[in-house]
Amino acid sequence: MKILLTGATGFLGGKLCAALLADGHSVRALVRPTSDLSSLPRPAAHGGSLDLAYGDVTDARSVLDAAAGCHAIFHAAAAVEPWLPDPSKFISVNVGGLKNVLQAARETKSVEKIVYTSSFFALGPTDGHVADESQVHHEQFFCTEYEKSKLAADHVARRAASEGLPIVMVYPGVIYGPGKVTTGNIVAQMLIERFSGRLPGYMGYGSDKFSFSHVEDVVQGHIAAMHRGRPGERYLLTGENASFMHVFDMAAVITGTKRPSFHIPLLMVDMYGWVSVFFSRITGKLPLVSPPTVQVLRHQWAYSCDKAKVELDYKPRSLREGLEEMIPWLKNLGEIKY
Template identity: 25%
Template sequence: MKILVTGASGFVGGHLIERLLKDGHDVFALVRNPKKLAIPAHERLQVVKGDLDQDNLSWVETLPADLNTCVHTAGIVHAYRTDEFYRVNTEGTRNLVNNLKKKYTSLHFVLISSLAAAGPSAGTEKRNENDMDLPVSIYGRSKKQAEEVLKEAAPKTFDLAVIRPPMVIGPRDAAVLDIFKMVQSGVILLPGFGSKEKLYSFVCVFDLVNTIVKVIEEKKTTVYYSSHPQVVTFNELILEIKKQLKKNWLIYLPMPLFLVKLLTIILDFIYKLFPHPLRLTPDKYHEFAATNWTCDGAKTEKELGQVYNYDIERTITVTLIDYKSRNWI
């Protein structure tokens, strides 16, 4: 197949491209800066320089006429300016679809969305594809709107699929690295007194890529949660990292949620004066406040034959090996 992958220099996009090349597909990798693409040159890989910010995306004309699939992984998870979420996640999707449909009458379009587009679970049950979506953050609403834009803008001749992963963990991920570093420091900041028992679904990036590949190859046209059956509490995640880091002690510092919210407001103000890389933003507060971020990947197991090979122990192991090899930790 000939496959366009947006967000090629990103965490999920990079792993996906490596798998697609290994499987013998021709990959067209969209990047803003080709120097940031961490994938070695390959005879089946063509780097496409461009972005999704304009109404007219001239780079689309460089794509082959017989392109089969577009996998849209590009997007942002953190931003201090909330309008950035809609500009990148929502309007970027709109621009991409509008330009692709000018050139292609048929295409399989796979959008990599997020559990945040659905929101946390209201009770103790895992979310599934039939539940009503109630995103609680601007990030989640921007991803939900991206899904809606896809349905509205794409022609009926396009085959559409959406994959919603929960927390994605794996080699080269800079987001979960923050948690590893916190454990390494020995001081665990808890947003809220009940944070240790908050529930999370997760998926190793290798299992997520497997879901994406199955959706591509079987040309599926529906919504899937790609999620390992195992659910972990935040404390179980911390303790697994602690075990593998061979850390002897931890100090837990719980913060009342109102103080967490106040801290995000202060950091937001500081960011306007002195930009910093901290990921604690006012928008993330709404995600921290939720107690159950779980979803059910059973549909992928039933319809795709998905096997989730990476439980939390194995996922942390492969991630930590990679972090150490890069001197990140």
């Protein structure tokens, strides 16, 4: 198949690109002229062919040109930061970009399937319970502008499905694993901060809960969604539900190091976030922790992936298994020491 892939230079997109090539597909990656292409796989090492289409998901014309002759579209491009100095970027990229992809699919007669990468944030917090694909965001509050934009994009995707567009929507959890260390790989960033001593304690008291998804499992879930996903359906590509406190404890066990000995109240983390935002506006470097991050940590985001297990043969690995792979990888890169 000839496949258009957006977001190919990101953490998830780079892995997805490599897997599609390994399966023998021809991949056309939509990349910006300024994109860092270092995470793109080398076609010679894979079975399929890779060509680059320069453009931007916010530019409808470039998306339409890139979709020409393609049989499927994987739309994985997104602005995934918890905070940006210009919040309008979340809408232009996450909502406007999806609209452009869907319009390109409508006009490109060869497109038979669209796999759209949404987010667990589009379903909303699950405080006190474990949710499935039937959950609808309450829309009473939003922790981040990213969350708000992904919900708006979810409405666009579901409306397109109701109009007959062959779109399958997948909802990964907190994606982690070896690969590009970006904001989309927040677990890697947190572990780097933890082992460097810049994050000496737990953030909060362990009341948070997230569904952790290994990147390779999420990639296979995407490919299964192309082959086996039912148009118009939603699939949670999540994993083990745990707190970041549990992640830090497990990392200590795996590395044979001491666990953090104290907790940092979220109020203090919030103050640090505001300071980080202040310096970010001066330096232009996005902060790892910002006030929206703290808002997310005040809630639980626990989900069940049973539907994907049954319909897509999705097989998420345990959090321990994933961390046992990821932590030595970070050490070999020189990012952490233990």
